[in-house]
Amino acid sequence: MKMDFPLRKIIHVDMDAFYASVEQMDNPGLKEKPVAVGGSEKRGVVAAASYEARKYGIRSAISGALAKKLCPDLIFVKPRFDRYKEISLKIRAIFYEYTDLVEPLSLDEAYLDVTTNKKGNPSASQIAEEIRDRIFKEVGLTASAGISINKFIAKVASDYNKPNGQKTVNPEEVLPFLENLDIRKFYGVGKVTAEKMYQLGIFTGKDLKGKSTEFLTEHFGKSGAYYYQVVRGIHTSEVKPNRIPKSIGAERTFDENLSSEIFMLKKLENIAFELEKRLKKSTIAGKTVTLKIKYSDFSQQTRSKTLPYFIAEKSLILETAKELLYQEKMGNSVRLLGISLSNLNTDKKAASGKKTISIQLKLDF
Template sequence: MNDTSAIPVRKIIHVDMDAFYASVEQRDHPELRGKPLAVGGSSARGVVAAASYEARAFGVHSAMPSVTAKRKCPDLIFVPPRFDVYRAVSQQIREIFAEYTPLIEPLSLDEAYLDVTQNLKGMDIATEIALEIRAKIKQVTGLNASAGISYNKFLAKMASDLNKPNGQAVITPKNGPAFVEALPVNKFHGVGPATAERMRSYGIETGLDLKSKSLAFLQEHFGKSGPYFYGIARGIDERQVRPNRIRKSIGAEDTFVEDIDDLELATAELLPLAEKVWRYCETGGISGKTVTVKIKYADFTQATRSRTSPLPVANVSDVLEAASALLATVYPFRRPVRLLGITLSSLTNEEADEAEPQSQLNLDI
């Protein structure tokens, strides 16, 4: 992993639909167009699943508690999600992708990587392929998509955000390393708030700071993610576009600003994790039978507790109830808790036979 010349130049496109759920609702309900819109529940315990660009202007974003969103935008309109419709539109989009390449790696209903190095249209220029795909998506679905084009997955993902909404950008092999050097680490795909905070504690604010750290340092402080961070700091990402990924779990976790030593406070922190996990279940039309809680203590030791039920969990309350019961089994905590996580596994697709292994699907978060 010394330089980009060691890696065959590939042509990767990352396609990302613009405010997908909200845009579908505005497409199907003309009276909602141009208005601040949130897809999700408006109750005190509701969470925003998606926000229109009009709502984003007020600071509303996905995964935000609905009460907070309403406070930021008093005129916010809430609509319940229609995941069956979103899945149908997503399938239309996948069919368009398949006209260009079989190498499609969906990340969710509204985004995917495409490897168009060798493509079914025989087109040489990836930016032209991206333009065609976006135009076809608009023609078929009436929705806008943005795209990023680059020589690897990481930079294609970063590029797709540069000219949103309804735009595209390219990051070339020549420009990739310099682009990463100037990028704040909290903007890196794959670096969440907790990891960014840890990086800052080591003086890592930008890609250039990250590049200055040795592989040994990054492995010591960031474990198995160390080699990935070492590579992307140099504009290198050797991951292939993988169609037909077989995944087995959905998970969400959070590292707290201050360690928690109280069961009631810790249990309260499980709610947003359960909601995040269940939102992905609804998006993918899946559920699972095994709930696992991960507890990481202040001294970085950790424990996990799992429970498997005969039938898949039916709603977010089931996930939360199981996780809360599992957390209670390790109380009193042997140390204050710095991180909690919930994972749902033994996944089943609602449209498949639950007994068949191939019905398993994973949406890592």
């Protein structure tokens, strides 16, 4: 059996409840207790939850008020991003001892291409186990990992035996694995898309595989072609060590809801200033300004404008954000404002021109 696309040895490492685990490690009094990082029982949103908190249904992105309602004994901890970054860099240092092909997705997860690695170890599964063991011994935290022939399957597999576990999907197991997978487990299929798939009779990978490209494109647009490919184990995206951002932004959640545009303007000025600092630090500019508004009822709206030239200066960002703010009347008081810049000057990338290769499915994983 052959697969006519690049076959690699990819590991996806995902730290277990990273922010909450760091807080529990640094403060032994929080161990084995339900912990939420970020938010509070009055304001804000949960950024991360410990596994003890997750048993109550607490997840990232839910309000602090709802989290407290679900778990009255929940302990809220303020996020310490400098500390999380410090720990993340220690973990990445371990990755780089095995390969230079490391693509961080965030502070707590990354892809590693170990097809050819610094240890000369042909087994990606053994490398993943060794990395997880070292993270535990040298940093004090647990990690989970997924190992397979491409990034998509490795990402899905890393969630399979969480926490503190790993899952290898060997080349010959790829198609049966995907066919038996619940559609909700497919990376890139969110809650809304899953519901739509259910209505179309798509519940598993096998159901998805039974649909034509035309059918999937008709119902899911450009994503349809993506779904058609990945359910067949085709995902040719390489591990990119220097991952280029699609957008850069900054946002703020307020202690009290804002009901007047006049008060919002001052907040937008501060956000635009923070965004300018980030853009200058990365030497990036963009053409599309997006204003994000989250209302007191947690509904969310975005308004965008694309300019004919690249910008990175606070004054120009703020001018466009103001225009978007006054574009239409507010329907409710506002709890969060954000500004992001996309259509960046980093988007122009030369085509890699890499040849598609055909490899027998007999790699040692």
